[in-house]
Amino acid sequence: MSRRSVILVLLGALSIALVVGLAGLFNAPPVTGLDRSVLDSLLVHTASGAPAAGTVVVDIDEVSLSALGQWPWPRYRVAQLIERIAAGHPSAIAMDIVFSEADRTSLADIRQTFKRDFGIDVSFNGVPAGLLDNDGYLGQVMAGDDVVGARYFYFDHASRSDGPLRPGVGFVGRLNLLSLDRATGVLQSIDAVASQTRISGFVNSRFDDDGVLRRLPLLIEYNGIVHPSLALAATMRSLGVASGRVESGADGLSIRIGSHRIPVDRRGDALLRFNGSSQRYASLSAADVLGGRVQPAALRGKIVFIGSSAVGLHDMHPTAVDRDFSGLKIQSVMAQNILDDQSVRLPVWGGKAALVLGLLLALVFAALFVAGCGLSLLASLFVLSIAALLATVVAVFVRAGLFLPIGGPLLVLGVLLVLSFVVRFAVDQRRAQRWRRQLDNARQVAIESMAAVAETRDPETGAHIKRTQHYVRAIAERLWRTGQHPQTLNKEYMHLLFLSAPLHDIGKVGVPDHILLKPGPLTPDEMKIMRQHAEFGRKIIYSMAEHIEGDNFLLIAGEIAATHHEKWDGTGYPDGLRGQDIPLSGRIMAVADIYDALISRRCYKDPFPHERAKALMRELDETTFDPAVLDAFFAIETEILQIAARFRDEEENPPAWVD
Incomplete structure (x- = not known):
């Protein structure tokens, strides 16, 4: 190749690597898609398969609904469920349900309805005062057992707020380094329940643009106050920690609660790491708990999440390990990640490292190409490079829980290999055409020479x-x-x-x-x-x-x-x-x-x-x-x-x- 051609090839390869690397830094779809595929594969193939030891969910499942009545249940029944769970001495109880409307089956509500519609004063004899109002009774039980309540934040409309909304836990440290989502509205339980709940956490999820749930927001800002997710709040309650600290380290930001450190990005999101499919996370039927068919050991010392995986409630989400993972169990996964210090870390320097690595690989690949290496050698280099990258990523992920984004370098290698085949094919075609022209000329010369003999x-x-x-x-x-x-x-x-x-x-x-x-x-x-x-x-x-x-x-x-x-x-x-x-x-x-x-x-x-x-x-x-x-x-x-x-x-x- 001429010197000009060599320079053009080298500059072209570096330009491709630079464009791909910048695309990775700005989360462009091709690079992000490759990184997600690698991450999903790692999550699937490195899952321990061990049952989650520190969390359990009490599921108001289809069996429970069939046995005890369709949803919504009377609030006193939910209160009974909490009391049954509390008797097993869990480390924390979290309610993955927002009671946003009053219980119309309360005796107090029935009395008001008869008074309003018929002018009749109805009285109930022998009923404890606390049981006249189901919502108040549930609030009392949740307060007595220090149950973590649930809320849901909106970002598309505002909601009326009678006063400051407190999460019950606080956060200090490098909050200025975060760029948290700022909610404009909130859905929470009615005042009879919410006012008696000391700690609350939100149940918002965050899906990637391919519809897969890979991360959960742990922190959201509302009216200037930082709120925790339900999983984070429940874990803090379990550990007896009232405050978390936002820290900055070599790999990026993290939230420290007690002795545990949870890696997060600038938006306060944490990547999920699964032990396996949803069956790896213990689930107890609410009907069994209410019926006394659950041994206390199944609850003792664990974080218990109460919710429902019933199909009709549409709380099933696709994940890397399971296409139908209930939102209730997702909270369990995150809490277990915190307890095990197994959250996936995505280093802030990962994108830049991928950019530099892509440039180096492009330079080596282009140098071998201009040196005249055959396509078989380039293809072998491609395979070996990918194998080395994947082996490195797997080793770092397994040993340190660190995910290195290699979508950019992989894409650079793939593009350069394809272009090498295309360019080499084009060069071979030009050589073949030149050879055919030379052959035609040789034919013509041979024919004309023979004809010249005859002409003489x-x-x-x-x-x-x-x-x-x-x-x-x-x-x-x-x-x-x-x-x-x-x-x-x-x-x-x-x-x-x-x-x-x-x-x-x-x-x-x-x-x-x-x-x-x-x-x-x-x-x-x-x-x-x-x-x-x-x-x-x-x-x-x-x-x-x-x-x-x-x-x-x-x-x-x-x-x-x-x-x-x-x-x-x-x-x-x-x-x-x-x-x-x-x-x-x-x-x-x-x-x-x-x-x-x-x-x-x-x-x-x-x-x-x-x-x-x-x-x-x-x-x-x-x-x-x-x-x-x-x-x-x-x-x-x-x-x-x-x-x-x-x-x-x-x-x-x-x-x-x-x-």
Whole structure:
């Protein structure tokens, strides 16, 4: 390659790597998609498969709804469920349900309804005061067992707030480094419940643009106050920690609660790491808990999340490990990640490192390409590089929980490999074209050299050879355009026909001079010897063709030399072939050769005018000439005249064959 080409290749490769690296820094889809695929594969194949030890969910599942009534349940039943769970001494209880509307089955609500609609005062005897209001009773139970409540934040509309909304826990440290989502509205439980809840957390999720849940927001800002997610708040309650600290380290930001550190990005999101499918996270049916069929050991010391995975509540989400992961269990996954210190870390320097690595790989790849390394070596380098990258990513992920984004370098390698194949193919095509041109030139030189040998002894001129060569091609093209002989005529055949035509009389080198140069008519014996030039030509050309491998251009030349004196009615020589048995090349050459012989000066005759030559040739239709070939010849009469004028003999000025 030239120096300019080398520079262009190197700059092109580095430009591709730079564009891909910047795309990775700005989370462009192609690079992000590759990174997500690698991360998903890591999450699936490195999952421990061990059951979650520190969390459990109490599920108001389809069985519970079928046994105890459809949702919503009366609040006293939810309160009973909490009391049953609390009896098992869990480390924390979190409610993954927002009670945003009053319980219409409360006795107090029934009393008000009768008073309003019928003017009747209804009284209930023997009912403890606390049970008259289901919502108040639930609030009391949640307060007594210090249950973590749930809220949901809005970002598309505002909601009325009667006072400051407190999460019950606080956060300090490098909050200024965060760019948290700022909610404009909130959905929370009615005041009878919310006012008695000391700690609350939000249940918002965050889906990637491919619809897969890979991360959860742990912090959201609302009215200037930082709120925790339900999983984070429940874990803090379990650890007895009232405050978390935002810290900045070499890998980026993190939230420290007690002795645990949770890596987060600037938006306060944490990546999820799964032990396996949703079955790896313990689930107890609410009906079993209420029925006393659950052993206390199943709850003791664990963070318990109460919610529902019922299909009708539409809280199922696709994840890397399971296409149907309930939102309830997602909270359990995050809490277990915090307890196990198993959250995935995505370093802030990952994108820049990927950019630099992509540039280095592009430089090495391009250097090997310009050095002339074969595609097999480049493909091997591609495979080895990908294997090394993946092995490094897997090792770092397994040992340190650190995910290195390699989508950019992988894409750079893939693009460069494809471009290498494309460029090398284009270069090979150019070389092949150049080689074909050289081969064509060699063919032409060989043919012209052989024809020149014949010209030294043949009284016919070089102009005759040029004219017949162009006649032949023009006739063949006419036949091709009119759809004749489709199995034979194509561009390659017509090209070879054009190259081979000058050799039609090469056999005359074997005819003695006294016969070849005789100015008068030949005797029968002399004519017999003269006719042998067709056979001589065939032997000369085919003896040369035996030493050429592959697509042999001399085969058509041999056909022409051997058969251009055969006649349509079978009276020609040397083999007396008839009709279609005569090769097409010979039939075309016969028309071109005889026409030019008629209009040219010979030692034994003067040139005939064009019209007389036409008339004589028409007389030979279906005897000497193939009718279809002769018709094609007359159909391009104007072109024939132009060829004759262009390559006329030098001594003829003006041409003697023009009427």
